Amino acid sequence: MIAEDYYLEASVLGALLNAGLTPDAVDVLNTLPGDAFVTPFYNKLFAEIKRQATQRKMIDALLVADAMGTENGTFANVMETCKAVPSSANLKGYAKALNEKFVIRSFAKLMESSYDQITMAHNHEQALENIQKFTSQVMALGRPGDEVIPVHIDELLGAYAEVLERRVTNGEESDTLKTGIADLDEITGGMNDEDFVVVAARPGMGKTEFALKVAEGVASSERVMGEQRIRRGVLIFTMEMSNQQVIERQIAGAANMPVSSLRKPSRMDDIDWGKISMGIQRLMGLDVWMVDAANLTIEQIRAIAERHKRRYPGLSLILVDYLGLIKKPRAERNDLAIAVISGGLKTMAKELKTPVLSLSQLSREVEKRTNKRPVNADLRDGGSIEQDADSIIMLYRDAVYNENSPAAPYGEIIVTKNRFGTLGTVYQEFRNGHFHDTDQAEAARICTTKPAAGHHQNRRDF
Numbered sequence: 510m511i512a513e514d515y516y517l518e519a520s521v522l523g524a525l526l527n528a529g530l531t532p533d534a535v536d537v538l539n540t541l542p543g544d545a546f547v548t549p550f551y552n553k554l555f556a557e558i559k560r561q562a563t564q565r566k567m568i569d570a571l572l573v574a575d576a577m578g579t580e581n582g583t584f585a586n587v588m589e590t591c592k593a594v595p596s597s598a599n600l601k602g603y604a605k606a607l608n609e610k611f612v613i614r615s616f617a618k619l620m621e622s623s624y625d626q627i628t629m630a631h632n633h634e635q636a637l638e639n640i641q642k643f644t645s646q647v648m649a650l651g652r653p654g655d656e657v658i659p660v661h662i663d664e665l666l667g668a669y670a671e672v673l674e675r676r677v678t679n680g681e682e683s684d685t686l687k688t689g690i691a692d693l694d695e696i697t698g699g700m701n702d703e704d705f706v707v708v709a710a711r712p713g714m715g716k717t718e719f720a721l722k723v724a725e726g727v728a729s730s731e732r733v734m735g736e737q738r739i740r741r742g743v744l745i746f747t748m749e750m751s752n753q754q755v756i757e758r759q760i761a762g763a764a765n766m767p768v769s770s771l772r773k774p775s776r777m778d779d780i781d782w783g784k785i786s787m788g789i790q791r792l793m794g795l796d797v798w799m800v801d802a803a804n805l806t807i808e809q810i811r812a813i814a815e816r817h818k819r820r821y822p823g824l825s826l827i828l829v830d831y832l833g834l835i836k837k838p839r840a841e842r843n844d845l846a847i848a849v850i851s852g853g854l855k856t857m858a859k860e861l862k863t864p865v866l867s868l869s870q871l872s873r874e875v876e877k878r879t880n881k882r883p884v885n886a887d888l889r890d891g892g893s894i895e896q897d898a899d900s901i902i903m904l905y906r907d908a909v910y911n912e913n914s915p916a917a918p919y920g921e922i923i924v925t926k927n928r929f930g931t932l933g934t935v936y937q938e939f940r941n942g943h944f945h946d947t948d949q950a951e952a953a954r955i956c957t958t959k960p961a962a963g964h965h966q967n968r969r970d971f
Contacts, residue, residue: 689726
């Protein structure tokens with residue numbers, strides 16, 4: 510083995526150990542075969558990195574070195590490999606070069622072994638069969654460098670015990686993202702790393718308020734990464750409102766005050782100002798980032814999210830407000846354009862290992878029904894949305910249609926699709942424009958012992 514190949518292998522591994530589980534690292538782990546590493550130690554090191562990335566959802570040099578053991582200076586060799594890389598930013602370039610050398614080396618070996626099999630065959634039928642075998646093996650070697658390599662089930666089963674052990678040690682919540690609404694998490698089981706969640710409702714039902722409540726709940730929690738606990742991060746694409754409007758709503762929610770009060774600060778008393786101060790303190794330090802840009806394409810959203818994830822690995826939720834404002838690609842029909850967007854959001858969640866929560870509007874057809882509680886069929890051009898989403902959550906407030914209804918004080922969070930859990934309804938008190946926990950049994954009794962929807966009188970917007 511020449512020195513150049515040795516340093517190339519070290520550069521790939523060093524970049525993985527230094528950069529962590531970035532989107533580039535995921536691509537490399539999924540496409541680079543372990544056999545590309547000729548050095549036995551590096552071959553084992555790559556296997557351990559891949560195992561921890563799969564099971565722990567992270568790459569940490571110290572944990573990898575610890576797992577490799579201390580015999581024959583192994584721990585020190587792992588840590589030394591971290592220093593061998595010229596630039597972690599060139600990970601994919603190093604991996605591409607290493608894979609090309611692997612292909613050339615494999616082809617040379619294949620030619621050498623196949624030559625004797627073909628020329629020394631007992632008869633021409635056997636020779637032709639060996640030629641066909643050689644051709645098939647050459648075709649397999651010529652796979653694109655970015656083609657994902659299938660993983661055998663034994664490799665997954667062998668490491669699953671660690672997943673169970675982590676769930677016992679860290680609690681069941683270690684593998685799912687909680688919304689901060691306990692009754693909702695009980696139904697859904699929380700959000701998985703690759704989930705695409707859609708929150709849909711008619712205007713005035715509180716979609717943005719609900720999304721910001723979830724965002725605060727996520728950002729107020731911690732994520733277990735190896736031996737460390739880090740604050741979870743949220744990235745919000747505010748495509749409908751400005752950053753200032755979103756912050757105004759967040760402060761109002763944290764202070765449990767109507768948004769209208771913040772727009773008339775001269776009328777606030779000392780108690781109100783105290784609530785505002787406490788609300789701001791509650792939000793300060795949360796790992797929440799906002800992108801204030803309208804008319805972004807799905808490709809632009811993905812690029813921004815990917816760069817952010819690379820810089821802040823603790824990113825745990827991407828919030829898009831809302832799906833209908835993402836710039837539509839050219840398509841023959843609107844539903845086909847929506848299909849590209851919903852598919853793109855699902856792909857982004859899967860590739861970034863970060864759940865995506867997107868708000869969506871419902872069709873006006875809801876207004877024509879007596880029972881106005883929404884169903885999946887009410888999603889606007891929503892065939893693809895319903896298909897791509899792992900979970901669909903509908904919001905309904907009877908007060909929007911009848912402010913004198915006994916159910917007017919409540920908001921209903923209706924889970925209408927859930928790939929990994931059950932369906933059901935969670936009730937929240939809707940006070941001062943914000944969702945609050947309430948007695949589920951009492952709210953259910955009030956909201957279900959009346960006609961499904963009230964009269965169209967005294968309608969008001971919230």
